[in-house]
Amino acid sequence: MSGNRIGRRRRPPWLAPALLIIPAFLVVFALAAYSAVWLLQLSMVKLTFGDPFRTAEWAGLENYQWLLFNEFTTFWASLRVTAVYVVGTLAPELVIGFLIALLLNRKMRGNSIFTAALIIPMVLMPSMVGMVGRLYFSPYGLINYFTESLTGIRHNWYGADLALWAAVLVDIWEWTPFFILILLAGLQTLPVEPFEAARVDGASRLQSFVHLTLPLMLPLIMTTLILRLMDVLRLFDVIFVMFGGGPGTATTTLPLYIYRTTLIQRDVGRGSAASVMLIIIIVSLTVLLIKLRDRIRYEA
Amino acid sequence: MKLGNLRALLSSRFLDLLTIGVVAAFLFPYIFMVSSAFKTRLDTFAYPPIFWGFTPTLEHFENIFSDMNILFYMKNSTIIAVCSTLLTILISIPATYSFARFRFRYKEGVAYGFLFLQMVPGISIVFALFFIAGSLNLSDTHIFLIVVYLLWNVPYAIWMMRGFVEGIPVELEESAMVDGASRFKAFRLITLPLMAGGIAATAILIFIGVWNEFSVAFFLTSTEARTMPTTIAFFMTHSGIKWGPMFATATIGTLPVVIFALLVRRYFISALTFGAVKG
Numbered sequence: 001m002s003g004n005r006i007g008r009r010r011r012p013p014w015l016a017p018a019l020l021i022i023p024a025f026l027v028v029f030a031l032a033a034y035s036a037v038w039l040l041q042l043s044m045v046k047l048t049f050g051d052p053f054r055t056a057e058w059a060g061l062e063n064y065q066w067l068l069f070n071e072f073t074t075f076w077a078s079l080r081v082t083a084v085y086v087v088g089t090l091a092p093e094l095v096i097g098f099l100i101a102l103l104l105n106r107k108m109r110g111n112s113i114f115t116a117a118l119i120i121p122m123v124l125m126p127s128m129v130g131m132v133g134r135l136y137f138s139p140y141g142l143i144n145y146f147t148e149s150l151t152g153i154r155h156n157w158y159g160a161d162l163a164l165w166a167a168v169l170v171d172i173w174e175w176t177p178f179f180i181l182i183l184l185a186g187l188q189t190l191p192v193e194p195f196e197a198a199r200v201d202g203a204s205r206l207q208s209f210v211h212l213t214l215p216l217m218l219p220l221i222m223t224t225l226i227l228r229l230m231d232v233l234r235l236f237d238v239i240f241v242m243f244g245g246g247p248g249t250a251t252t253t254l255p256l257y258i259y260r261t262t263l264i265q266r267d268v269g270r271g272s273a274a275s276v277m278l279i280i281i282i283v284s285l286t287v288l289l290i291k292l293r294d295r296i297r298y299e300a
Numbered sequence: 301m302k303l304g305n306l307r308a309l310l311s312s313r314f315l316d317l318l319t320i321g322v323v324a325a326f327l328f329p330y331i332f333m334v335s336s337a338f339k340t341r342l343d344t345f346a347y348p349p350i351f352w353g354f355t356p357t358l359e360h361f362e363n364i365f366s367d368m369n370i371l372f373y374m375k376n377s378t379i380i381a382v383c384s385t386l387l388t389i390l391i392s393i394p395a396t397y398s399f400a401r402f403r404f405r406y407k408e409g410v411a412y413g414f415l416f417l418q419m420v421p422g423i424s425i426v427f428a429l430f431f432i433a434g435s436l437n438l439s440d441t442h443i444f445l446i447v448v449y450l451l452w453n454v455p456y457a458i459w460m461m462r463g464f465v466e467g468i469p470v471e472l473e474e475s476a477m478v479d480g481a482s483r484f485k486a487f488r489l490i491t492l493p494l495m496a497g498g499i500a501a502t503a504i505l506i507f508i509g510v511w512n513e514f515s516v517a518f519f520l521t522s523t524e525a526r527t528m529p530t531t532i533a534f535f536m537t538h539s540g541i542k543w544g545p546m547f548a549t550a551t552i553g554t555l556p557v558v559i560f561a562l563l564v565r566r567y568f569i570s571a572l573t574f575g576a577v578k579g
């Protein structure tokens with residue numbers, strides 16, 4: 001288009017798009033590179049938090065070695081807590097979210113009000129959600145009132161057995177709407193023809209759900225899970241405010257582990273090494289799952 | 301036949317009620333939180349909990365404005381959120397346009413590069429940032445937080461807005477350019493006004509994100525630049541947690557965000573999925 005004009009011909013075609021991207025590129029990649037250099041450096045030194053950086057001693061890969069192989073390391077235990085937390089939140093969120101999306105996927109007055117209401121839990125300040133959660137899960141709190149009314153039992157949610165599950169329940173409340181809204185949007189854009197064909201062929205509702213709805217929704221379900229996985233793996237605020245990783249290490253997911261190692265044990269080196277591991281875990285899991293999703297999408 | 305109709309009606313009524321019940325269940329913890337801000341300490345701790353019929357009090361709101369100086373933290377949050385949002389949009393619009401309208405090598409590679417940087421958890425680099433702030437003499441300043449948040453906001457804005465630009469037919473710009481307008485003029489007069497709604501929605505969503513952000517703000521600020529979400533530490537005193545003021549702060553802190561979120565609700569699904577799913 002602009003190539004026709006005299007004088008513009010000499011400008012290489014990549015110049016304009018490059019110039020437009022440069023400000024964003026410089027800001028983001030400079031910030032990332034600067035942080036990455038510092039993070040890697042910190043992960044390879046021995047340094048007590050609070051001491052000036054010049055007191056740091058070079059340690060090479062010792063911090064990583066300690067985290068992964070030392071007999072006293074609690075890194076693996078925190079990975080286990082993280083795994084329980086991830087599965088404990090995502091599985092029920094997906095199932096409940098899908099069921100509610102199916103429920104909302106009917107012509108009904110006030111549907112837009114309902115979807116608007118579902119946005120609210122997701123946009124509340126997580127730190128305040130954590131504080132409120134702390135009170136709701138207290139021995140004489142809201143949750144125990146409901147469990148006592150229904151089952152006659154009040155639980156000790158602050159104890160080591162249940163603390164993680166209290167945090168899981170808070171996340172389920174906050175983020176099931178995420179699955180509801182996205183899967184509902186997906187259900188509403190499903191093609192009509194295959195369902196009509198199935199009905200003509202005498203398929204039951206359950207059959208068309210299993211053989212049509214589920215496979216057609218699978219790529220979107222994967223996308224939603226990947227997005228949530230990224231978020232759950234890095235979740236810090238709610239658990240920190242509710243339990244700070246305790247009691248003991250009951251709620252020490254990897255982000256909490258980073259905080260505790262760096263600020264409570266004041267070991268900047270090991271904390272930074274754990275940070276690097278968290279980044280590696282998140283990025284590699286996401287890449288893996290995106291590849292898997294694209295394969296499923298391709299086959300479908 | 302009639303019986304079948306009745307059954308269909310009953311089951312659809314039942315599903316309506318179920319829907320209302322489910323949505324109410326999701327709203328209830330928030331409504332109870334807001335109502336608790338108006339309860340006396342005694343009513344907050346009543347067991348069984350008091351759901352309605354208590355005498356409302358404004359003492360906690362008076363308390364946070366007079367004793368805890370909550371306005372100062374609101375001001376910090378507003379400065380940081382507004383500045384970071386505006387800077388983000390300013391930097392992201394040209395890049396978005398470039399991704400949406402030009403073809404060049406490694407385009408998707410660069411776009412995914414931005415996305416992967418967006419994925420870096422705040423908690424994993426916050427202590428490195430802590431040392432960086434110290435070395436630059438920028439500890440506990442607004443400007444440091446404003447700039448740091450760009451790392452997450454700019455990639456997010458690019459991915460969000462790219463869809464909006466790609467949704468505007470390129471022919472509109474081309475016909476303006478045939479009429480002699482420069483590419484920039486065509487963008488400014490045609491594409492920019494058409495994507496204004498998308499920009500506003502993106503800005504609001506970024507504002508919400510920064511306003512709520514905890515992990516980075518908590519460890520990078522202490523007194524001067526402390527934001528609303530990180531004031532929770534003040535409610536934990538030696539004599540226990542000050543629940544009333546906490547509920548009042550939570551109510552005030554979440555109110556603007558809830559209003560904003562409802563304003564942009566039709567963009568919300570694309571917002572949650574980086575534009576991958578259209579609502």
